[in-house]
Amino acid sequence: MQLERDLRARSDFRLGTLCVSPSRRLLSGPRGEGHLEPRVLSLFLCLADAAPGVVTRETLYGEVWGNAPVGEDSLNRAVAKLRRELGRAGCGEIETIPRTGYRLVVPGLAQESDGAWRVDRRRVLAGLAIGGALVAGATAVSLTGGSPNGREARRLLEAADRKLRDKFPGAGRDALAMARQAVALQPQSAHAEGIRALAHRELAETGSREEVEANLGAARLAADRALALDPDEANARTALATLRPEYGDWWRVERDLRAVLAVAPANVHAxxxxxxxxxxxxxxxxxxxxxxxxxxxxxxxxxxQFRSGLKHWIFGEVDAAYVAIDNAWQSWPGHPAVQFARLYILTFTGRGGDAEAMLADPAVMRVVPAPVRANFAALARAERTGSRSDRETARDVMMDVSVRIFPMALTNLMGLSHLGFLDEAFALAEGAYLGRGRLRTALWRRPGDPQVADQYWRRTMNLFTPAVLPMRLDPRWARLTEAMGLERYWQASETRPDPFLMR
Structure with a gap:
């Protein structure tokens, strides 16, 4: 227990190109992540603290096992496990020094002309500024170590990062306020500027129409400052990659995000x-x-977590989808995106009655605007009864709400397709994605619109759900995807939609 407490107390750091989170028992490298049990992690930290020097076997017995009477097999097994996890991360190896001990060898460490090893100080100092961002996108390692300013900046950035990950309504504003305070405390922190860039980017997507241009400019400025301090700052690079809508530009955004992950494979935002x-x-x-x-x-x-429920649904694993989304619902009952995802799954898998009951839940009524609840209620009732009258009522409600509230247009594509109103579904798709026809929808968020993560900037995830299969099987689908630019993306990326989605 004491060993685990000691590990949890250690801050995240970067050694060469290897990113380490002792509290998470996680190593991250260019190839992926390695997970270490406490004793093996303790062994790694002994080697890392001395890197690139040699650590004797006697020292390891004392540091890792407290000089307890263990045999050579214990050390050999721990070294073998560490080598395996470093291999999974694709970064670093353990060199055996015959009759002496071991040495940690990691890319990004340089060798002196006399054969002795030294740490490349420029890379390590840059890594210290962004260690948490590279390991898990959450922890800021201060340039001033354990100073009061450094500790407070770290606390602020951890809280801001959490806000941006969780995406509750108002997350961008809260995160921006915290990031600004952190920058004031540590003006030379690349990580602080990177988090500030992400916060401005969030507001550029979800803020009011008047705020968009100002936040785009501010996000770019913060990202440029971060990259001037550290060209590899992962949060800043993620902000720049996603700073404008990906719609029609999927291939460029994908390449930029993969470039971020090549340097910071565990950055959660990317x-x-x-x-x-x-x-x-x-x-x-x-x-x-x-x-x-x-x-x-x-x-x-x-x-x-809520996306896990949606993935199960997309892959036809309905029972697993219920379990995953109910777990998310119990953990975050007030999160708009969790609520929407649960309504999708219940409605489109034959549980319209449960969806109707959910719409009467106080947690939903506090978050979801009345027109949106009425929209879902009409759809759920049509799903439950299957009557022609209820289906036509749902169609009319969805068409009306879609024109007035942009995020609902993307949702109602699924509803109209699921109920078999394909002419209306394609008309809505042309209005939402191509800006033409009688169902053109407003692109800007308005007061009272539902604040649902991932629903702005004409996102196309819903087009590849089970509810939209009737549209994908229709001859008009090819013309729609060609006009939207999806066909150009598939050609450029040399990919196609997963075959199971098209049958």
């Missing part, structure tokens, strides 16, 4: 963005894999 993008272009399997990775990195953030 992973979340790429997860969403891959679903938006019909690459559901890859999107699911990334979502599972984020859920493992950060099990207490709602986005990958």
């Amino acid at each position: 992973l979340l963005s790429l997860t969403m993008l891959l679903q938006a272009v019909g690459r559901a399997q890859e999107s699911r894999q990334l979502n599972d990775r984020v859920a493992a990195l950060d099990p207490l953030t709602p986005l990958p």
Whole structure:
């Protein structure tokens, strides 16, 4: 227990190109992550603290086992496990020094002309400024170490990062206020500027129409400052990659996000963005894999958890979808995106009555505007009864609400397709995505609109859900995706939507 407490107390750091989070028992490198049990992590930290020097076997016995009477097999097994996890991370190896001990060898460490090893100080200092962002996107490692300003800046940035991950309404404003305070405390912190760039980017997407241009400019300025301090600052690079709508520009955004992850493979913000993008272009399997990775990195953030329920639904695993989304609902009953995801799953899997009951829940009524509740209620009733009258009523309600509230247009594409109103579904798609026809929808968020993560900037994830299968099987689908630019993306990326989505 004491060993685990000691590990939890250690701050995240970067050594060469290897990113380490002792509290999470996580190593991150260019290839992925390695997870260490406490004793093996203690061994790693002994080697890392001395890197690139040699640590004797006697020292390791004393530091890792407290000089307890253990045999050579214990050390040999621990070294073998550490080598395996470093291999999974794709960064670093353990060199055996015959009759002496071991040395940690990590890319990004340089060798002196006399054969002795030294740490590349420029890279390590840059890594210290952004260590938390590279390991898990959450912890800021201060340039001033344990100073009062450094501790307070770290606290503020951890809280701001959490706000941006969780995406509750108002997250961007709260995170921006915290990031500004952190920058004031540590003007030379690349990580603080990177978090500030992400906060401005969030407001550029979800703020009022009047705020968009100002936040775009401020996000770019903060990102440029961060990258001037550290060219690899992952949060700043993620902000720049996603600073304008990805719609029609999926290939450029994907390449930029993958470039971020090549340097910072565990940056949660880049992973979340790429997860969403891959679903938006019909690459559901890859999107699911990334979502599972984020859920493992950060099990207490709602986005990958509710998305897990949606992934199960998309893959036809209905019972698992219920379990996942109900778990998310119990953990975050007031989160708009969790509420919407649960309504989707219940409504489109034959549980319209449960969806109707959910709409009467006080937690939903506090968050979801009345017109949106009426929209879902009409759809759920039509799903439950199947009557022609209820289906036509739902159609009329959805068409009306979609024109007035942009996020609902993207939701109601699913509803209209699911109920078999394909002419209306394609007309709504042309209005929302192409800005033409009688159902053109407003692009700007208005007071009273539902604040749902990932619903702005004409996102296309919903087009690749089971509810939209009738549209995907219609001859008009090819013309729609061509006009939207999806066909150009598939050609440029040499990919296609997952085959199971098209049958």
